[in-house]
Amino acid sequence: xxxxxxxxxxxxxxxxxxxxxxxxxxxxxxxxxxxxxxxxxxxxxxxxxxxxxxxxxxxxxxxxxxxxxxxxxxxxxxxxxxxxxxxxxxxxxxxxxxxxxxxxxxxxxxxxxx
Amino acid sequence: xxxxxxxxxxxxxxxxxxxxxxxxxxxxxxxxxxxxxxxxxxxxxxxxxxxxxxxxxxxxxxxxxxxxxxxxxxxxxxxxxxxxxxxxxxxxxxxxxxxxxxxxxxxxxxxxxx
Numbered sequence: 001x002x003x004x005x006x007x008x009x010x011x012x013x014x015x016x017x018x019x020x021x022x023x024x025x026x027x028x029x030x031x032x033x034x035x036x037x038x039x040x041x042x043x044x045x046x047x048x049x050x051x052x053x054x055x056x057x058x059x060x061x062x063x064x065x066x067x068x069x070x071x072x073x074x075x076x077x078x079x080x081x082x083x084x085x086x087x088x089x090x091x092x093x094x095x096x097x098x099x100x101x102x103x104x105x106x107x108x109x110x111x112x113x114x
Numbered sequence: 115x116x117x118x119x120x121x122x123x124x125x126x127x128x129x130x131x132x133x134x135x136x137x138x139x140x141x142x143x144x145x146x147x148x149x150x151x152x153x154x155x156x157x158x159x160x161x162x163x164x165x166x167x168x169x170x171x172x173x174x175x176x177x178x179x180x181x182x183x184x185x186x187x188x189x190x191x192x193x194x195x196x197x198x199x200x201x202x203x204x205x206x207x208x209x210x211x212x213x214x215x216x217x218x219x220x221x222x223x224x225x226x227x228x
Contacts, residue, residue, distance in 0.1 A: 043221040045219070100208055102217060106154075
């Protein structure tokens with residue numbers, strides 16, 4: 001079975017400051033890794049994913065995440081946040097075979113203060 | 115805009131009643147999954163349908179059931195509603211057979227059980 005732990009339930013930061021949202025996972029088999037974002041009163045949107053290859057993956061809006069196999073982590077970072085980044089962020093994993101099932105963490109609420 | 119549409123967006127039911135939630139998947143996607151997201155929690159996998167058959171199930175009781183139709187749209191049915199069933203129910207569609215393919219979520223149906 002897989003599990004995901006997001007170490008911070010809430011992260012408040014000031015606009016234009018850097019941010020890191022932490023994610024650790026546990027699995028006995030290889031997994032794919034995802035970050036999803038949920039804006040208020042909306043569904044989930046894929047932010048970025050790691051399948052294979054380069055351990056550093058980037059999104060189109062400036063976020064990046066690095067897969068660290070030895071530490072079983074997939075932390076999300078952004079060097080300079082904007083008010084519009086205020087949202088709930090979910091880390092998730094799925095196995096490579098079987099049903100395409102995502103196992104999510106509890107979420108991290110990112111609040112940007114002006 | 116993910117192309118996954120869900121209805122209704124909000125509904126209120128009484129404990130013991132039954133509810134049906136509907137989902138229209140993105141064009142070309144033959145796999146539909148349902149997730150339950152309780153307030154302040156990450157989504158939890160309920161089950162997945164592929165080619166009209168259940169293709170994986172999470173830790174939910176049998177009173178949670180589903181259907182997938184030939185056009186790949188889907189229904190989630192919940193019988194004997196309990197107060198703890200109050201949650202956001204998310205439908206997700208994807209195309210199987212593609213390694214690491216993206217799963218697209220709808221905006222969800224908010225169910226309140228009173």
